[in-house]
Each structure stands twice: as C-alpha cells, then as structure tokens.
Amino acid sequence: MRFVTFHVQTEAAHPHLRIDHAHYLQLLELMVRSVRRFHPAASVTVLTDAVTDLSALRVPVSREVHPVDAGALMLSRARAQWAHLQRHGLPEPLLFLDTDMLVNADLSTLPAIHAFDVALTVREHRQMPINGGFLLLNNADPPRGLGFFQRYLRAFEHQAHDAGRAAWYGDQHALAAAVASETDARLLMLPCARYNHTPGNRIRKMRRPRHDTAVLHFKGDRKRLMPIYWYAHLAGLPPVLGLSWWAVRALVARIQRRLRV
Numbered sequence: 001m002r003f004v005t006f007h008v009q010t011e012a013a014h015p016h017l018r019i020d021h022a023h024y025l026q027l028l029e030l031m032v033r034s035v036r037r038f039h040p041a042a043s044v045t046v047l048t049d050a051v052t053d054l055s056a057l058r059v060p061v062s063r064e065v066h067p068v069d070a071g072a073l074m075l076s077r078a079r080a081q082w083a084h085l086q087r088h089g090l091p092e093p094l095l096f097l098d099t100d101m102l103v104n105a106d107l108s109t110l111p112a113i114h115a116f117d118v119a120l121t122v123r124e125h126r127q128m129p130i131n132g133g134f135l136l137l138n139n140a141d142p143p144r145g146l147g148f149f150q151r152y153l154r155a156f157e158h159q160a161h162d163a164g165r166a167a168w169y170g171d172q173h174a175l176a177a178a179v180a181s182e183t184d185a186r187l188l189m190l191p192c193a194r195y196n197h198t199p200g201n202r203i204r205k206m207r208r209p210r211h212d213t214a215v216l217h218f219k220g221d222r223k224r225l226m227p228i229y230w231y232a233h234l235a236g237l238p239p240v241l242g243l244s245w246w247a248v249r250a251l252v253a254r255i256q257r258r259l260r261v
C-alpha cells in the first residue's frame, strides 16, 4: 500500500488558521510516522512544488514536484494527485491523505475485506458530505479508480471559475458531484467516525486511545492536539510518559520562541 500527501510552503495559509511551515513539517512527520507504525513497508510520497524545503523532515519520504498555484491550492493538489496517478498508475492500493492526520490502524486490510475501486469518508453535512482528506484507490481494477479520479478532477476544473472553491473546499464539492454521477467505479463509503475522525477540540479528549478509530483528522486549531495524541498513544511509550515527554517538549519550544523574539 502507498500513501501520498500534499504540502507546499506558502503564504496563502488556510483562512481558518495560520501555522508556519516548520510547524506543518512537524505534523507531516508525525503523519508519516503513524503510517509507518502500522505499515512498516509502506512508502510515503509528498507532492509539493519546486521551492518548498522539506529538508527538516527526519523521516524518509519521496518528494515529487508539481506545478502549484498558491491561490488555488486545493485544485493544484487534485492536479498533482492526477499527475502522480498518470506517472505511476496503481500497482498497489493508494491512499491520498492530509498532513494533519494520524493513521491509527492497519488500513491495508480494507481492500481485503471489501470489493471496491474508490473508498471515501462520509459524514452528516448537507453541503460537504465527503471529506477530501481521505481518498483510497484500490488496484483491483485500476481503470475504474483512475476513471473516477479523472471525473472528479473534471468536476473540480468545471467549478474552478469560483476562485474560493479552487482554493479551499472545492475538492469536497467536486467529490460529491463525482460520486453523484458515478456509474462505473465501485464506491465504498466509509463512516468519518471511524476512518476520518475529527476529535473534540480539547486536550482532555486526547487522554484515551481511540481503538475504534482508524484515522484521526486534526482539522483547524486541533492541529495543536496532534502531537499530544501521538506521544500519548502512538509513539510506543506508556501514555503517562508520552504525555510528560510532550509537555516537556512543548515547554522547551515555548521558551525557545520567547528567547527568539
């Protein structure tokens, strides 16, 4: 199984939040570690642009450069994903996932359990029922999954005259449109509660391990919680030790920031 994410160093930060590149790389690194914890042999590819500096990453990733329009990040991501698929095909199942996610279970069992070409995560949300952070393509019948992706990208390009949508959330509208009109690919709709879970935005929500959750998604300012969950439940330390380790690191980082300004 292969894992592919997207990250660029850009000033056009998400409207809901501003976190700097160094911080994003830390999250990306934890995401990669979580993938490797449950899939030791898996490769992780980062789709990025020519100028983004990934040298601070302390985990092995394949860097793949694509053209990126900072004003249309999500559309650029979809185009880069499509270019990746055209370049490599689907020799194995491939999961496109966000950098602000932690993998919390072995996902390679999904293709063994279900017959599908494309797996997406759905939630109760009228405008955006499908979250764009999780898109799994199975390799059982590659043309079907690739066909779906091409129709998704076409739907995205079609609505991209709306500049806001090309920047953020356009992927989710386009996915919903592609799903609604799909006739060929076998779609597997997975519950967000299990495969794309957004935890409560409280530090205390990180206390317990989520054994029922295969993927955690630290949206918006939940990103600050991602290292806490990692150190408490995935780093391989006893939770109390992991949490203490996180607390010491957070304190040191805060002091370093103070000293710098």
Ligand SMILES: [Mn+2]
Binding pocket: 098, 099, 100, 101, 133, 217, 218, 219
């Ligand atoms: Mn995300």
